[in-house]
Amino acid sequence: MENTSPATDRPQRIPRIAWIVGAGLIIAFIAIAVFNVPLDTVVYYGFFVLMIVGHLFMHAGHGSHGGHGQHTDATTTAGDATDTTQPEDQPTRHSGGCH
Helix, strand or coil: CCCCCCCCCCCCCCCHHHHHHHHHHHHHHHHHHCCCCCHHHHHHHHHHHHHHHHHHHHCCCCCCCCCCCCCCCCCCCCCCCCCCCCCCCCCCCCCCCCC
């Protein structure tokens, strides 16, 4: 009889966001404890950094918008049956991102 367990053999990974939040909290603690920065200043700049980093995570993979719109190929002629461009009236599929 084969023993099957729900656990996998790969180790658990800590999500990237947990590393970022942890690093931010350590930086905030160092700023308050070592450099005597007031708490309200740390919270203010922390909120500002949170907005910038959150915006970058929302737009992940949207740097060049590659793959959007019509695909043009120099070797394809206008009457060729292998033309894979989408007609103007059909929208292209878009997955992920903010919009």
